[in-house]
Amino acid sequence: MNDVPIIAANGVNMPALGIGTFELDEPTVEDILPRALELGYRHIDTAQIYRNEGAVGRAMEHSGIAREDLFITTKVWVDQYEPAALIRSVQGSLERLRTDYVDLLLLHWPVFGGRGMNPTLDALMRARRDGLTRHIGISNFTIDQTEQAVAFCGDGQLATNQVEYHVYLGQERLRRVLARHNLILTAYMPLAKARTVNDPVLWEIGEQYGKTSAQVALRWLVEQDRVAAIPATSNPHHAAANLDIFDFSLSENDQQRLAALEKKRRICKPEKLSPEWDD
Numbered sequence: 001m002n003d004v005p006i007i008a009a010n011g012v013n014m015p016a017l018g019i020g021t022f023e024l025d026e027p028t029v030e031d032i033l034p035r036a037l038e039l040g041y042r043h044i045d046t047a048q049i050y051r052n053e054g055a056v057g058r059a060m061e062h063s064g065i066a067r068e069d070l071f072i073t074t075k076v077w078v079d080q081y082e083p084a085a086l087i088r089s090v091q092g093s094l095e096r097l098r099t100d101y102v103d104l105l106l107l108h109w110p111v112f113g114g115r116g117m118n119p120t121l122d123a124l125m126r127a128r129r130d131g132l133t134r135h136i137g138i139s140n141f142t143i144d145q146t147e148q149a150v151a152f153c154g155d156g157q158l159a160t161n162q163v164e165y166h167v168y169l170g171q172e173r174l175r176r177v178l179a180r181h182n183l184i185l186t187a188y189m190p191l192a193k194a195r196t197v198n199d200p201v202l203w204e205i206g207e208q209y210g211k212t213s214a215q216v217a218l219r220w221l222v223e224q225d226r227v228a229a230i231p232a233t234s235n236p237h238h239a240a241a242n243l244d245i246f247d248f249s250l251s252e253n254d255q256q257r258l259a260a261l262e263k264k265r266r267i268c269k270p271e272k273l274s275p276e277w278d279d
Contacts, residue, residue, distance in 0.1 A: 004040070004246065009184045009226055012104065012135045012159040015071055016222045017243060018043025020188060020232030021052050028234045029055035035236045037063045039243055045162075045188075045230045047075035047108055048093055057098035067099060073186075075108040075139055075162075076124075078273070082113075083123035090132045105133035106162055109273045110145045117145070118152050125153060135159040137186075142275050143177050150181050162186040165227070167196060167217050170263030173278060179226060187221050190229040193267055201257060209248045212241060219245045220258050 004015045019036045021029050021044070029052045033044070037059070046056045053074060060070060074097065080089035090105060105127055112120060124136045138149055139162040146161055161178055165171045165187035178185050191214050196202055202213030211219070214231075221229045222245065231242050250258070264279060 004042070004243070005222070007184055007226055007228055009182045010135075010156045010159050012184070013071075014104070014160070014184055014186075014228055015043035016228045017041075017218070017245070018045050018071070018073075018228065018230040019239060019242075020045045020230040021050055021056065022047070022188065022232045024050070024052055024232060024234055026052050026055035030059060032234050032236065032239065033059035034063060036239045037065060039236075039240050041239070041243065042069060043071040043073075043228075043230070045073045045186075046097075047106075048077040048080070048089060049075070049108065053093055053096035057096055061098050071103045072097065072099065073104040073106065073162075074102050075106040078109050078111040081107070081111070081120040081123075083119050083126070086120065086123040087127060087130070087132070090127050094132060101131060102133045104135045104137055104159060106137045106139045106160070109140045110138070110142070110275050111273055117149065121149060121152050125157065137161065137183070139163065140273070140275070143174050143278050145275065146174070146177055146181075146183075150183075155181060158183055160184040160186045160228075162188055162230075164189050164266060164268045165221065166190050166192040167199075167202070167220055167258050167261050168192050168263060168265035169267075170279060175224070175227070182226075184226045184228055185224075187227060187229045189267055190221050190231050191217055192265065195265075195267075201261065205250070205254045205257065208254070211245070211248065214238075215241060215245050216250070216254075216258075218242060219248065219250055220255070222246075223250060223255075
């Protein structure tokens, strides 16, 4: 299996490919995560609302892998955005994860009360000052919200904006803004909830390289500057295949064919959480 490249940005060193745990219950996480770690995954993404941090913590503890060799992300849920509640919630996450710190702590959605986002961002920075996390970032923030967050926190303070991104959803404008501030775009749902699996264009491209359509979709993402991907899976075979994308490169013609795919298919758009999307 090929080594996963590291993306360096604003002081963070993030593996370009990780394993997500969205929609995986604790027994499933306890089954798949040890296998993923054996395959070579070191970047693990979870969240308070996933209710599986405990399983992630147990898998890490039993893996025998040194804590400093793992990259763990969790996210604060929107009902914990009041500053004191945020700090308490992160301490609870650390207890469940069985670690003294996470590598990356994110605000899960841009949902704020009457005082706006600044008090919550300030608490996020306090969590880093207190040693609860090494790096901080945001998730599902629009271009304008990203600019506001960077303006408040300061350049070089945020590591990433984790957003939905795949071959069917264009994020070019957001990606340019993130690049200007040296933030990583972390792509969740990078396989568009398996919609890439039977795509004839992706299959045709993959046949040239001896790869599957899903591997082509992931490769398209990680070939882009400062883009990481965190596909979630409960299948060990899929976990291995997702990791096996670093031994080929897409030709310019293939990149153009993928760029030409329709780019307005947003999958994750919860009614009470979604901002007014840029697209």
